[in-house]
Amino acid sequence: MPAELFTVTNLLVAITCVVSFLVMENQAVKSQLLFHPATVRREGEWYRFLTSGFIHADMLHLLINMFVLWSFGNALETSYFPVFLGEGTALKFLILYLGGIVVASIPDYFRHRYNSTYAALGASGGVSAVVFGVIIFAPWQNLYLYGVIAIPQIVAGVGYLWYSWVKDKQANDNIGHMAHFAGAVWGFVFTGLMNPYLFVSFVQQTLAGPNW
Numbered sequence: 001m002p003a004e005l006f007t008v009t010n011l012l013v014a015i016t017c018v019v020s021f022l023v024m025e026n027q028a029v030k031s032q033l034l035f036h037p038a039t040v041r042r043e044g045e046w047y048r049f050l051t052s053g054f055i056h057a058d059m060l061h062l063l064i065n066m067f068v069l070w071s072f073g074n075a076l077e078t079s080y081f082p083v084f085l086g087e088g089t090a091l092k093f094l095i096l097y098l099g100g101i102v103v104a105s106i107p108d109y110f111r112h113r114y115n116s117t118y119a120a121l122g123a124s125g126g127v128s129a130v131v132f133g134v135i136i137f138a139p140w141q142n143l144y145l146y147g148v149i150a151i152p153q154i155v156a157g158v159g160y161l162w163y164s165w166v167k168d169k170q171a172n173d174n175i176g177h178m179a180h181f182a183g184a185v186w187g188f189v190f191t192g193l194m195n196p197y198l199f200v201s202f203v204q205q206t207l208a209g210p211n212w
Contacts, residue, residue, distance in 0.1 A: 008073075008093050009069065009093070012097060016066060019055060023055055024055075024056070024058065024062075033048065033051040034052050034055060035048050035049065035119060035121060036118070037109045037111075037115065038112070038116040041114070049102045049109075050101060053101035053125065055122070057121060057122065065124060066123075068127050069097075072127075072130045072134050073097070073130050076130060077093050080133075080134065085194045096133055096190055097129060100125045100127075100128060100186050101125050101129075103125065103182055104129075104176075104178075107179070108178055108179060122176070125186075127183070128160075128179075128180050129184065129186050129190070130187060131157075131187065132184040132191075136202050137191075137198065139153055139206050140152045140153070140205060140211065157184070160184065161185075164181040
């Protein structure tokens with residue numbers, strides 16, 4: 001088999017798909033794994049910060065997260081990280097992704113730790129971290145929506161942060177927008193701290209504008 005198949009990204013995708021699929025219709029097990037701040041505070045079940053990232057509400061939720069993780073994660077792990085971050089690529093990628101899942105839940109923990117009706121699940125925080133880990137390397141590289149519409153990564157990233165912040169303040173849907181925001185910030189900052197030159201490079205590339 002090609003070496004590219006044996007990546008941490010692909011392993012995470014496989015594990016998440018299997019776990020999510022197995023517990024999707026098992027409410028008892030799902031309730032033990034999802035992020036429930038009130039239970040974390042009361043029972044000290046801190047593992048929920050991490051396990052909630054391996055379960056999903058439905059197949060669409062799972063497929064979207066895993067497709068984005070697969071796309072951006074493999075780019076980071078096989079191209080960007082080895083070139084710019086040197087040794088320990090797999091460990092650094094794991095910290096980026098798993099750290100994104102954990103960090104993404106921190107704001108909602110403090111916001112909802114006394115709210116027994118609030119619960120969350122999904123890998124969106126970790127996925128957002130991976131996406132923004134890519135953006136710091138190539139801000140003007142195009143993202144292709146539906147394979148046709150080209151949007152520079154930095155434009156999409158800023159729009160994503162703005163949208164997440166606004167929608168979180170409106171609080172009129174059932175999506176963890178603050179988790180998306182926090183995970184994205186973690187991904188950008190963590191990746192940059194692994195090689196501080198990346199911050200300088202990001203600013204230089206951003207100011208230089210697109211090379212079209």
